[in-house]
Amino acid sequence: xxxxxxxxxxxxxxxxxxxxxxxxxxxxxxxxxxxxxxxxxxxxxxxxxxxxxxxxxxxxxxxxxxxxxxxxxxxxxxxxxxxxxxxxxxxxxxxxxxxxxxxxxxxxxxxxxxxxxxxxxxxxxxxxxxxxxxxxxxxxxxxxxxxxxxxxxxxxxxxxxxxxxxxxxxxxxxxxxxxxxxxxxxxxxxxxxxxxxxxx
Numbered sequence: 572x573x574x575x576x577x578x579x580x581x582x583x584x585x586x587x588x589x590x591x592x593x594x595x596x597x598x599x600x601x602x603x604x605x606x607x608x609x610x611x612x613x614x615x616x617x618x619x620x621x622x623x624x625x626x627x628x629x630x631x632x633x634x635x636x637x638x639x640x641x642x643x644x645x646x647x648x649x650x651x652x653x654x655x656x657x658x659x660x661x662x663x664x665x666x667x668x669x670x671x672x673x674x675x676x677x678x679x680x681x682x683x684x685x686x687x688x689x690x691x692x693x694x695x696x697x698x699x700x701x702x703x704x705x706x707x708x709x710x711x712x713x714x715x716x717x718x719x720x721x722x723x724x725x726x727x728x729x730x731x732x733x734x735x736x737x738x739x740x741x742x743x744x745x746x747x748x749x750x751x752x753x754x755x756x757x758x759x760x761x762x763x764x765x766x767x768x769x770x771x
Contacts, residue, residue: 598643599649600640600641600643600644600647600649600654601640601654601657601658603636603639603640603643604636604637604640604654604657604658604661605661606636607633607634607636607637607640607661607665608633608661608664608665608668610629610632610633610636611629611630611633611664611665611668611669612668613629614626614627614629614630614633614668614669614672615668615669615671615672616672617629617672618669618672618673618675618676618731619671619672619673619675619676619679620676621676621679621680623730623731623732623734623736624731624732624734625731626669626672626731627727627728627729627730627731627732628731628732630669630724630727630728630731631728633665634724634728637662637665637724640658641658659700662720663697663700666696666720666723666724667693667696667697669727670689670692670693670696671693673685673689673736673740674686674689674690674693677689685737685740688740688741688744689740691744691748692740692743692744692747694748695743695744695747695748695750695751696723696743696747698747698748698751699716699718699719699747699750699751699754700720702751702754702755702758703716703754706754706757706758709758709762710758710761710762710765713754713757713758713761715753715754715757716749716750716751716753716754716757717746717749717750717753718743718746718747718749718750723743723747726739726742726743727739727743
């Protein structure tokens, strides 16, 4: 077993223990999802006042709830269509909330270039999710691209913990919007292919 596999097994057991405990407590998965949102609001406040390292720590805590809510739902046979929808909607609020915190911080120190950069990141964050959702109303699947939510959250955590948020914002701004572009191109290609089949 490699070191990375050992780390994965170790944390996997911790998460499994947390999921089992929450399942026994009979807490509803949607409650866990909402708690995750509240923790992200706390992180947004910390980012807004410039406490980046603590903000990064709190985002890690919020991520824990994001990891376990779906697992608790499966463990307790409470998986529902609305639960998946609710989780997705609150994820968007969580993402944008953290970025709003950064907007507030950069505005408070008169770094207006980074206010604009953060706004571009917000746009890319929303559009990565939107393009997939909209594309899958037209074609069967649109899982192409990169910088999905887990990668974005990890980058925000790293930016906070290591005080490299400016660099992280550049990465997010560029690659989230490239992901949108790649999904647009893929959807166009799939539409051409499907419409070509219909023509035959």
